[in-house]
Amino acid sequence: MIEKAFQDYYPDDFSYCYGCGRLNKDGHQIKSFWDGDEAVCTYIPKPYHIAIPGYVYGGLIASLIDCHSTGTAAAAAYRNADKEMGTDPQFRFLTGSLNVKYLRPTPLGVPLHLRSCVIEIKKRKITVETKLYAEGELTAVGEVIAIQVPEYLIPK
């Protein structure tokens, strides 16, 4: 059996996100999974995701950190409530804030590996730290404060 990614559990109306929606055919369609207490994601940038030639565009790095982190927040909320992902009530998160530090240029043409851990779960607010690696080197670190979407805003 193939393991389902966090994003595969999102309700259809939350699946058009350009970063992570399985129904957005133009988007990145990232996939995130648990690896113990951390959440992981691998993404290969397109050849046109250029910053300066040979290096990955910082806006893509921010986008990957954003979507992988909010996905991790959703999965963590289910874990924290001791519930199966995808069950009702739906736990879905939007980005409240996104901070990215670019430590060194990220080479283009290799897979990028993202690794997230949950820093804090506080009512409707989950803080996630995400590290991004290329060729085994840490090139960027992000922190996302993810805010739970009120249930009445989630389409049925």
Added chain:
Amino acid sequence: MIEKAFQDYYPDDFSYCYGCGRLNKDGHQIKSFWDGDEAVCTYIPKPYHIAIPGYVYGGLIASLIDCHSTGTAAAAAYRNADKEMGTDPQFRFLTGSLNVKYLRPTPLGVPLHLRSCVIEIKKRKITVETKLYAEGELTAVGEVIAIQVPEYLIPK
């Protein structure tokens, strides 16, 4: 005479950026201009730049803030040195850090207006604050610390 955008002065090798490079045919190709002491940019997201249906993808917002802010940093460095943009030595900036606060959902289908001001110029580090508006409403605020690219790294 049509005013040239900041990005139109970038050397060719710095013009492949997915966010702002005039030579990246797949990218956003944003254009930034002075408006007094502030720098402005208008961008219309594509229909597929979705977060949840009807709203703009946060990763795109981060990307626009990133590129418009580093462009503003470059233009500010020329102003600060009392030089014409595009003259040697080339002042080009990369993102050291990017912080975005999402204040409210940004509606999709309308032009987004970005407005930046320079907070601090400190040797090779310029801090820029950028506000993003949709339909006259402030929906996101970003702060970018832009780091000047050492001259020896700029291709001739």
